[in-house]
Amino acid sequence: MNPLDAQAFEALLDNCADEPIRFPGAIQPHGLLVTLSLPELRIQQISANVQALFGLHANALLDQPLAMLTGPEAAAVVQQAAGVAEPMEVPVLELNLQGIRYEGLLHREHNVLVLELELKPDEVEFNTTMAKVRNLSRMLQRLQAAKTLPALYDICVKEIQALTGYDRVLIYRFQEEGHGQVIAEASSPSMELFNGMFFPASDIPEQARELYRTHWLRIIPNADYQPVELVPRLRPDTCEALDLSGAVLRSVSPIHCQYMKNMGVLSSMSISLMDGERLWGLISCGHRQPLHVPHELRMACQTIGQVLSLQISALQTLEISRQREAKMGALERLNTAMVSNPNTVFDGLAQAPEQLMALTDASGVAILEDNVLRRYGQCPPADDIRTLYQWFKDSQQSVFSTHCLSTLYTPAAQYKDIASGLLAMTLPKPVDNAVLWFRAEVKESIPWSGDPSKPLNLEPSATGMRLSPRTSFELWKVEMDGISSKWSHGDVFAANDLRRSALENDLSRQVVREQQAVRARDELVAVVSHDLRSPMTIISMLCGMMQKAFSSDGPHTSRRITSAIDTMQQASSRMNVLLEDLLDTSKIEAGRYTITPQPLDVSQIFEEALSLLAPLAMDKSVDLTFHAEPGLKINADPERLFQVLSNLIGNAIKFTPAQGKIGVAAMSNGQDIVFSVRDSGKGIPAEQLPHIFERYWTAKEGNAFGTGLGLYISQGIIKAHGGQLLAQSKPGEGSEFRFTVPQIA
Structure with a gap:
């Protein structure tokens, strides 16, 4: 790609990232959307397919009562549902419009009520759907009985595939680096398999991830659709585009629809998987042909996703607890080594290097304290470690970890074979100090779905160059270098806990040293005061005796001697006062007054x-x-x-x-x-x-x-x-x- 094409590509990529996916101004054509003022329920906006579905002109319905569209009976049902304080609690509405049964979905969006209408399944399909839904409790029991995460994932994809009939159901987990990996899959024999493969972060842009984070489910029954615009395009009350984030019918990006077609599917459904407030991953469903999953089945799948999210969080928490528990024995032994060493906590750790490396499964460890650097196992050269420490120190993090050090700290590329991973801790001391664990490079071949360096294509169009999604999802293996095995939560916990113990031990030593210094000072003051008091008393007595021998009325020499004796006596008296003051001050400071x-x-x-x-x-x-x-x-x-x-x-x-x-x-x-x-x-x-x-x-x-x-x-x-x-x-x-x-x- 030449520089001009590269600039154009970056510009288009920025435009893609800024695409207003929450405000498309259009819906998918498998239903009808209307917005209603509150509390009057007058029509503010309506999708243009109202004429095809009901034979009514969109413009003629604007600012008219809802009954003009639905009839008074259905309008009354919507009016009653609109009065519920929390619209999320409103069940799907059954509405009869012109002799055709519809399902109505309600939600509020910035002072308007959004009503979405979808055709209700026929009796046979409805009975089949309800029979599947009635088995939901059995499915949830199977999920809750899973003891491991892999077993949980496998049960989930198989149950959702059986429930919905999609050709492919997979679980996609987001990685820390932004890209995602398929960690479970249930697919029909004709489908290309993606289990274990990685997908670049650009496949799901950040704004799309935010929608997944705030809304549990998204469905596209047919990617080969023509969007249906809203009439009018902007809201009459605000002159702004309607936020369709919460609408089931929301039209999606054309690039995403093309992406689906390139992947060989025409319909899809995505269910969010959450870890608290964080988007953990997705349940992604795809089908070669158009497929519309009824509302009741969608809600069942959403429930499965919510239960799976809770189970994932619970099992992850349990795994974290197991990892922490596994570290406790080593942490106790290292704490004993620190406590028992008469010098410093780092000297104590240096007495147990093998245990220190085993604590985090490191291949090498370095202990730095002031000018002393000790290395054990596979470590970079001493000068490189000191320079690396300064970089880590400048980050102002007390504990730091990475499994790809050279991507963050370029000089580490020189010793990536022995130190691609770094876990480090430091204490708040006036001298340089740290424990740095290293992990050697792990040569790894990462399986990508397509070339990760080309997540999007640049192609000509009638209006110039445009972005198009990649067309290849074939296995693409990338040899990774400069990376180590990842530090687990237990490893990072161990570093934090060891730092806590080291800090407590170090502070305890400081307190003992300060107490000893105070005692030594108090003892010195007491000894000095006692030992000086006797000679000062003798000096004062001698001054008194000498004063009797010399008269201030005598000759000049006698007067000078008398004056000197007076000065000596005043000085000795002042010295006695000072000694008493020092002794009192020492007692006050020591809390023993x-x-x-x-x-x-x-x-x-x-x-x-x-x-x-x-x-x-x-x-x-x-x-x-x-x-x-x-x-x-x-x-x-x-x-x-x-x-x-x-x-x-x-x-x-x-x-x-x-x-x-x-x-x-x-x-x-x-x-x-x-x-x-x-x-x-x-x-x-x-x-x-x-x-x-x-x-x-x-x-x-x-x-x-x-x-x-x-x-x-x-x-x-x-x-x-x-x-x-x-x-x-x-x-x-x-x-x-x-x-x-x-x-x-």
């Missing part, structure tokens, strides 16, 4: 605080006041509570300018005592306020010697009491810290 609560009188606490902190306020000319409601009693640790008060009041004194005010108060709110420390300082900037209780946070100005642990520890102390410590502040107006402590009744 404890208090010893006892009954306390709030007024007494305030008196002690005033006597100790008032001198600090006086040195800075800050007015410090305490006020407590009479008789307040709390249950608290006196040493720790005073630590909180002194920290909050000390901060207030530090950040309040001279002549400022600090008010300390306590009041009851019913259950708790609310303490507040309010100052008239410069306040805390809004952007800093959310961070003041964080570890090591200090104000940027006016706090050169702060450790940033005071408020963090204070909050921990109040939480240990079962209360809360909160802060409010407005720059330029001051700050207020509030905390609660349980009240004693």
Whole structure:
């Protein structure tokens, strides 16, 4: 095909894919279709064959009551059926029109009622049909008794062929790649056999599959028909084409009719097979001669299709359960290997490579962790595996599988003989990590019905080039390369479950390591605090002794030594405070901070605080006041509570300018005592306020010697009491810290 023909072919193929099969504007001629307004039942559209069937002109019937077409008695039957809330529950209507018996089918379509009329079978044919239908329960019992999927398929095609008389009945299953395969067939001796053959996806375009997904059945009694147009062509109320998706009489694509003829059949019926909401496949029936299957038999076949769909889903679910169960022993052994290894989960898996390969029936497996790559069985070269891992990592999938790797990842063609199939998993870790299972290439000859590379033909017509369906359905074998055997649901499940176990084990190890690190840190802080406290005490005592030996009123040298001793004593005191803070912080973080609560009188606490902190306020000319409601009693640790008060009041004194005010108060709110420390300082900037209780946070100005642990520890102390410590502040107006402590009744 030259480039111009190829472009024309692609354009026509796009047009074919966009063909409005739901809105053909016409019906098949074996019945009559009329649309009716609701609730008046006035005729909106009618098929043009009304004149041939009833001797009435289509245009003369438009906007007339239905009775003009059917007579009042039949119109009343339709009117009564139209009143049913759910039209799907309306049985087929028996209507007598001009002395001829018709079957009427009703459905609603976007605010209009669609009535389809088909001739009712004569008495002999009707009795034969009903006799077959009465055997439906026996057929369904046979389907439900099937223990395997192949047995289920075989029963189904044979029963439907016996029920309908079609020359060929087959089950066609859609594959993941889009094409389909015939997996069961019942055919008369004169028919070409298709069992086991593959058909290209283009044989059933996507829009046709969507119709099959939403509607159970489609019938074509005679592919050699002339479509009957609707009058008018468009709906009068919307000026749009009528959606005929739900119409039994819907006209089908001319390309499909030609496809049927090329296949050697003139009539067909298709029944959808569903797996939940997904179109799983079709029951496809074909006959060499025209054949109209009565409505009752069609409904029986539809019921068989629905039961078969349920059975397929049930047996597939059972098979999936069997596959999963078969993997559990290997998964448990691999989990034990991961748990028992003292290093990492990947080291544990590396101790059981044979079990790891057997888990997914792989021919090779690679285990990657950071710079370490271990390979077992048949694997690509190490550099290729690392490059493949990066490609898999970029896909951002935690578990990935394919049986045709080179079609997705071109470099894999270099090692397709040993790695055409890939199943891979990775854990969310900061280092590169993965388990990659490989399957070797399987040389396979796929039987196609005709040349799959030519699903459609391009041929000349009176209006130019046009598409036509392929004319050959003969066996066409295609040698497939670059593919492996498919990973089963059980294989993919095993990879996911192994990943889950590995993730749980890895997280457990991380928790243990973090707990050990916390314990080691706590022990270090405790040892350092204890070991430093003694020499710091000695330094402080020596400083006191040295101060007695030197006078600040003595000579210049003596004054310098006295000043240095004062500095040393201040530094040692600060060091002792810091050690205490670090020890408290360690206990808070580890969740081991404890208090010893006892009954306390709030007024007494305030008196002690005033006597100790008032001198600090006086040195800075800050007015410090305490006020407590009479008789307040709390249950608290006196040493720790005073630590909180002194920290909050000390901060207030530090950040309040001279002549400022600090008010300390306590009041009851019913259950708790609310303490507040309010100052008239410069306040805390809004952007800093959310961070003041964080570890090591200090104000940027006016706090050169702060450790940033005071408020963090204070909050921990109040939480240990079962209360809360909160802060409010407005720059330029001051700050207020509030905390609660349980009240004693």
